[in-house]
Amino acid sequence: MHQSNSHLETAFRATLTPDVAVLGGGLSGRLIAWRLARTGHYVALYDQGEPSGYCGAAWVAAAMLAPLAEAISAERFLVELGAVSLERWAEWLPQLPQPVFFQRNGTLIVWHAPDRAEWLLFERHVRVNVPITMQRDGIVSLHGAQVTQAEPALGTRFREARLLVGEGQLDNRQLLLALANALDELHVKTHWHTHVREDNMPTAGLLIDCRGLGAKCAWSSLRGLRGEVARVHAPGIGLRRPVRLLHPRYPLYIAPKQNDHYVIGATEIEGEDMSPMSVRSALELLSAAYSIHPAFSEGRILELNTHCRPTLPDHRPILLWDGASMLRVNGLYRHGYMIAPEIVRETVAIAGALLNTQVKDLDDFNTWRTASRWPMLYRMAS
Numbered sequence: 001m002h003q004s005n006s007h008l009e010t011a012f013r014a015t016l017t018p019d020v021a022v023l024g025g026g027l028s029g030r031l032i033a034w035r036l037a038r039t040g041h042y043v044a045l046y047d048q049g050e051p052s053g054y055c056g057a058a059w060v061a062a063a064m065l066a067p068l069a070e071a072i073s074a075e076r077f078l079v080e081l082g083a084v085s086l087e088r089w090a091e092w093l094p095q096l097p098q099p100v101f102f103q104r105n106g107t108l109i110v111w112h113a114p115d116r117a118e119w120l121l122f123e124r125h126v127r128v129n130v131p132i133t134m135q136r137d138g139i140v141s142l143h144g145a146q147v148t149q150a151e152p153a154l155g156t157r158f159r160e161a162r163l164l165v166g167e168g169q170l171d172n173r174q175l176l177l178a179l180a181n182a183l184d185e186l187h188v189k190t191h192w193h194t195h196v197r198e199d200n201m202p203t204a205g206l207l208i209d210c211r212g213l214g215a216k217c218a219w220s221s222l223r224g225l226r227g228e229v230a231r232v233h234a235p236g237i238g239l240r241r242p243v244r245l246l247h248p249r250y251p252l253y254i255a256p257k258q259n260d261h262y263v264i265g266a267t268e269i270e271g272e273d274m275s276p277m278s279v280r281s282a283l284e285l286l287s288a289a290y291s292i293h294p295a296f297s298e299g300r301i302l303e304l305n306t307h308c309r310p311t312l313p314d315h316r317p318i319l320l321w322d323g324a325s326m327l328r329v330n331g332l333y334r335h336g337y338m339i340a341p342e343i344v345r346e347t348v349a350i351a352g353a354l355l356n357t358q359v360k361d362l363d364d365f366n367t368w369r370t371a372s373r374w375p376m377l378y379r380m381a382s
C-alpha cells in the first residue's frame with residue numbers, strides 16, 4: 001500500500017515543474033536538495049556523476065570538521081561558521097535514513113621536537129582567527145605521558161601536543177550515499193549521469209548552481225586547488241582521532257575512519273590538474289605518516305587520489321543571487337564539510353524567500369543579507 005502511494009506520488013510529481021532544480025549533486029548540492037525536500041519543496045537534482053558521488057571533490061575529501069585546526073589558514077568568519085556547523089551536523093546526521101560515521105573526539109596536533117617553531121606559528125594564527133572563548137575552552141596542552149594517555153598509539157614519540165577538544169570528522173562516502181537514499185525517500189527527481197550546460201539549463205522556479213569547479217564557465221574568478229590524499233588500511237594502529245603533524249615542509253593529517261581505514265592528506269597545489277598523485281606527493285605523505293607511526297609501513301595502500309577544491313580569490317564561500325532565478329553556491333575551498341551545514345541552512349532559507357517573493361529585488365536582498373547570521377556569505381551579481 002505504502003509503496004503504491006509512493007509510486008503514484010513519484011508519477012504525479014514527474015508531471016510538475018520543480019520548485020527548485022539543484023545543479024550538481026556533490027556535497028553542497030545533495031545537502032541543499034535534501035533540506036529543501038524536507039521542507040516540502042518539489043526538488044530536482046542534476047549531476048554528471050552517479051549516486052555514490054564519485055565525480056566530486058566531496059568524494060576525495062577527508063571530511064574533517066576542524067575549525068580550530070583550520071585556523072592556521074582560515075579567517076575568523078570561517079572558524080565561526082565551522083563551529084556552528086559542527087553542532088548542526090550532530091543534529092542533521094541522525095535524520096538520514098542510514099548511519100554515517102561521525103566522531104567528535106577532538107583533533108590532536110603534534111610536532112617533532114625540532115619543529116616546535118611550527119606550533120608557535122600556529123598559535124599566532126589561532127590568536128588572530130579564533131574567538132577567545134573557543135581558544136580558552138577548546139585547546140588543551142599535553143606534555144609527556146599526557147600525550148601517550150590521550151593517544152596511546154603514539155607511544156612516547158611526541159613530547160608535546162595540543163588537543164583541540166570537540167572537533168570532529170565524518171565518513172564522506174557514507175554521507176554521500178545516505179544523502180542519495182534520502183533524496184529517493186523524499187521523491188527528489190534525481191538526474192544522475194546528466195551534464196548541465198549553461199546554454200541548456202533545466203526548467204524550475206529557482207535554479208541553485210552547486211557544480212563546484214564545474215561552474216567555472218559561469219564564474220571566471222573560480223579556480224581549483226589540487227589536493228592529493230592516500231587511503232590506507234592499517235590494522236593494529238588504533239588512532240582514536242585525527243592527528244595533524246605540524247612540519248615546515250610536510251604538514252599532514254591522518255584521519256582514522258572505521259575498520260582501520262586511514263585518510264592521509266593532503267597536498268595543496270595551485271592549479272586544476274586532476275591527474276593521478278605525483279610520486280613526490282606519495283613519498284611525502286606516506287613518509288610523514290610513517291614518522292607518526294612506523295606501523296603505517298605495513299599498511300596497504302587502497303587509493304592514491306586527487307581532486308581540486310573549488311576556490312574563489314578570497315577563499316571565502318559565497319551565495320550569489322543573479323537578481324532573477326539563479327542562486328549560486330560555491331567557493332567552499334578546503335572547508336566544505338566543515339562549513340556546509342550553515343551554508344546549506346542559509347541557502348534553503350533564501351531559496352524559500354525567493355520562491356515566495358519575500359525577496360524580489362536588490363533592496364529586499366540587502367535587507368535579507370543584513371538580517372542574516374552570516375551577511376558575509378551573500379553577494380549579488382553585478
Ligand SMILES: Cc1cc2nc3c(=O)[nH]c(=O)nc-3n(C[C@H](O)[C@H](O)[C@H](O)COP(=O)(O)OP(=O)(O)OC[C@H]3O[C@@H](n4cnc5c(N)ncnc54)[C@H](O)[C@@H]3O)c2cc1C
Nearest residue numbers: 024026028048056057058063064196212214227336337338
Ligand atoms: C583532497 C581534498 C581533501 C579535502 N578535505 C576536506 C576536509 O577534510 N574537510 C573539509 O571540510 N573539506 C575538505 N575538502 C573540501 C571539500 O571536499 C569541498 O569543499 C567540497 O566538496 C565542495 O563542495 P561542492 O558541492 O561545492 O563541490 P563538489 O563536492 O565538487 O561537487 C560538485 C558536483 O557537481 C557535479 N558537476 C560539476 N559540473 C557539472 C555539470 N556541468 N553538470 C552536472 N553536474 C556537474 C560534480 O559531478 C559534483 O558531484 C577537501 C577537498 C579535497 C580535494
